[in-house]
Amino acid sequence: MIKYGVGIVGTGHYLPDNVQSNEDLCKILLDVNPEWIVSKTGIKRRYIATEDDSASNMSILAARKVLEENNISGEDIGLIAVATFSPDYMFPPVSAKIQKELKCTKAQIVDINTNCTGFITALTIASDRMRVDQSVKYSLVIGVELHTRYINPKDKETAIFFSDGAGVALLGQVDEGSGIINSHFKTDSSTYESVRFRGGGSSFPFSKRSFSPDIDFMEMNGLATWKQAVTNMPILIKDLLTKISMDIDDIDFCLFHQANLNLINYVMAKLKIPGEKTYTNVQEIGNCGSASVGIVLSEAMIFGKIKPGNTVLFAGVGAGFNFGASIWKFT
Amino acid sequence: MDDIQIKEAIRNTLSVVFEIPEEDVTEESSTDSIENWDSIRHLNLIIALEEQFGVSIPDDDVGNMLNFKIIKIVISEAINGK
Numbered sequence: 223m224i225k226y227g228v229g230i231v232g233t234g235h236y237l238p239d240n241v242q243s244n245e246d247l248c249k250i251l252l253d254v255n256p257e258w259i260v261s262k263t264g265i266k267r268r269y270i271a272t273e274d275d276s277a278s279n280m281s282i283l284a285a286r287k288v289l290e291e292n293n294i295s296g297e298d299i300g301l302i303a304v305a306t307f308s309p310d311y312m313f314p315p316v317s318a319k320i321q322k323e324l325k326c327t328k329a330q331i332v333d334i335n336t337n338c339t340g341f342i343t344a345l346t347i348a349s350d351r352m353r354v355d356q357s358v359k360y361s362l363v364i365g366v367e368l369h370t371r372y373i374n375p376k377d378k379e380t381a382i383f384f385s386d387g388a389g390v391a392l393l394g395q396v397d398e399g400s401g402i403i404n405s406h407f408k409t410d411s412s413t414y415e416s417v418r419f420r421g422g423g424s425s426f427p428f429s430k431r432s433f434s435p436d437i438d439f440m441e442m443n444g445l446a447t448w449k450q451a452v453t454n455m456p457i458l459i460k461d462l463l464t465k466i467s468m469d470i471d472d473i474d475f476c477l478f479h480q481a482n483l484n485l486i487n488y489v490m491a492k493l494k495i496p497g498e499k500t501y502t503n504v505q506e507i508g509n510c511g512s513a514s515v516g517i518v519l520s521e522a523m524i525f526g527k528i529k530p531g532n533t534v535l536f537a538g539v540g541a542g543f544n545f546g547a548s549i550w551k552f553t
Numbered sequence: 554m555d556d557i558q559i560k561e562a563i564r565n566t567l568s569v570v571f572e573i574p575e576e577d578v579t580e581e582s583s584t585d586s587i588e589n590w591d592s593i594r595h596l597n598l599i600i601a602l603e604e605q606f607g608v609s610i611p612d613d614d615v616g617n618m619l620n621f622k623i624i625k626i627v628i629s630e631a632i633n634g635k
Contacts, residue, residue, distance in 0.1 A: 262593065448592045449616040452599075456612045488596040492603075492612070 224356065227401030228349040229553050231360075232292040232392035235520035236284035237269045237385075237507065247382065250375045259382045264483020268508035271368045271386040278310050278319040280388040281366045285324060288362075288390045296325035300358030303348045304333050305340025305512035308369040312422065320364065329362075337417070337540030338479050339407075340512030341365035341389065342548050345536070346405040348393055361393040367511035372419050374439035383481070384440075385508035389516020396553050403533070405548035406462035410454060416446035417541035450543040451485055456492045458545040459537055466549070470495060473549070475528055479538030480504035480514045489537070501527045514538070528552055554632060559606075563624055566605050570598045583620035595619075608632060 244256035244266055259265060271280070281304065289296065302317045302324075309316035317331035330351075336343040341363070348361040366388040375381050420426045421438035431437075463470060470493050478486045483504050490500060501522045510517055515536055522528050530553055537547040554562075560580070567582065568575040571589040584590045590598075599615050602608075602624070608631035610618070618624045 445592070452596060453612050453616050484593045484596060488600070491600045 224353055225398055226395040227398055227551075228352045228393055229396035229401030230345075230391045230519075230550060231394040231396065231553075232288045232294075233390060233516070233520040233523045234284050234288040234291070235387060235389045235513070235517040236280045237387045237517070238271045238275050238280070240270045240272050242268045242270050247375070251378055251381055254378050254382070262482075262484070263382055264502075264505050265382060265508050266505050268370075268383075268385040269387055269510075270370050275368060275386065276310050277306055277308055277366045277368045277388075278316050278323070280368065280386070281316065281320050281364045281390070282323045284388040284390045285320065285362050285364055288392050289324065292392055294360055294392065297328060298360050299324070299326040299329040299362055300355075301330045301332070301348055301351055301361040302326060303344040303361060303363050304331075305336070305344040305363070305365040306333060306367060307335050307337055307340070307419075307512060308367050308372065309333060316366070317364075320362075324362075326362070330358075335512075336544045336546070337542060338481065338509070338511050338514060339538045339540035339542075339544040339546040341391075341515040342405065342536050342538050342546035343407070343544075345391060345393070345402070346407075346546070346548055349402040352393060352395070359395060363391045363393060363516070365389045365510075365513035365516035367513045369440065369511050372421075372438075372440045374435060377439065379442045379444050380440050383509040385510045387507070387510045387513045387517055389510070389513045389518075389520055391516060391519065400551045400553045403468075403549040403551060404462065404466045405546065406458060406465060407547075408454060408458050408461070408545040410450060410543050410545075413443075413446045413450060413543060416443040416450075416543070417441070447543075448485075451481070451539045452488060454543070454545050455485070455489050455537060455539055458547050459489075459493060459535065462547045462549065468549070472533060473535045474499065474532040475522070476500045476535045476537070477515060477518050477522060478502075478536075479509075479540070480507065480518050481509050481539065501525065512540075554606075556629070559628060559632070560625060562605055563602070563621065563628060566598065566601050567621070570594055570601050578621070580621050580625075590619075602628060606632060
């Protein structure tokens with residue numbers, strides 16, 4: 223019987239130096255204008271990795287800072303869980319390189335791909351592991367994305383949304399009753415093909431073909447994505463609350479996957495959550511995929527949006543379509 | 554609230570959300586006939602309808618309410634189920 227909770231005891235993030243404004247993007251994307259992008263998504267700018275950036279390097283820079291700020295050495299880390307769909311290589315896992323560079327020699331590693339739901343999935347998997355095995359005192363949960371290298375800059379369905387970056391949460395043992403309360407996941411795979419990136423997968427190996435924009439850039443059916451999100455996000459959150467006998471009024475603060483400001487505003491209104499109970503950065507950062515929830519959490523902590531004792535809901539949607547929500551009591 | 558009142562209130566809500574004259578909203582109105590009916594305004598419409606009628610629209614119905622007639626069916630069911 224465990225006598226501790228597993229909580230988020232440190233956070234951080236990294237964004238590349240290269241900022242792309244809507245005005246910059248519209249020099250390439252000729253059939254839309256900056257105001258249209260803002261009205262459709264809320265997004266004003268994105269962060270695009272430079273040639274020197276890599277998924278591992280962005281993760282290492284963000285995670286090293288979190289370890290230093292919390293006086294934790296690499297040796298103290300028992301698990302590194304990295305959520306990503308744009309790792310350095312197909313394999314080995316990018317988490318292995320992060321383990322090597324941060325000298326986390328005792329850490330188990332795992333890469334997790336549930337697309338934009340990845341950070342919530344990784345938080346849940348890491349905390350589950352820590353609750354089973356007391357010897358795992360600390361875990362690094364990292365969400366990282368360098369997916370703009372998969373984006374066709376002339377495709378308005380994708381180019382207006384996506385950014386690169388890394389978000390980190392350090393998990394540690396906390397007082398019993400604090401930390402993760404529970405998570406809930408749902409997958410509606412009926413529109414599995416609606417958001418996809420096929421290039422390099424074993425069904426589309428590079429050894430048998432040349433570059434093809436249809437295969438080697440990310441594809442997104444915006445209408446299918448929108449319909450999935452507006453239908454299932456509120457349902458998922460209600461199902462989680464019902465499962466743990468909580469009410470939406472019990473939630474002090476909400477952090478959503480930063481996909482689209484209009485979607486976040488809708489989910490808030492549909493669930494009757496007051497606007498002051500969330501923080502958004504999609505306007506300034508765009509959609510960072512698996513890193514999105516980690517980055518918005520890190521900023522929310524920096525800006526003092528989450529107070530000790532707060533009960534915080536994380537929720538997101540990713541390709542598949544995957545839906546994930548998790549509730550944590552902060553210390 | 555009877556059927557006529559429900560239809561009038563839906564017509565009024567569509568007119569406000571999509572910023573078109575009320576007389577341009579008919580029982581045949583749909584995403585095909587109202588140019589402003591895009592995905593973003595659709596979300597605003599759902600919230601406006603919930604406020605107008607004091608109901609909670611089932612999440613499974615949100616993506617299907619793409620014409621006047623289906624909106625009327627969903628709202629009537631929501632009112633009766635309150």
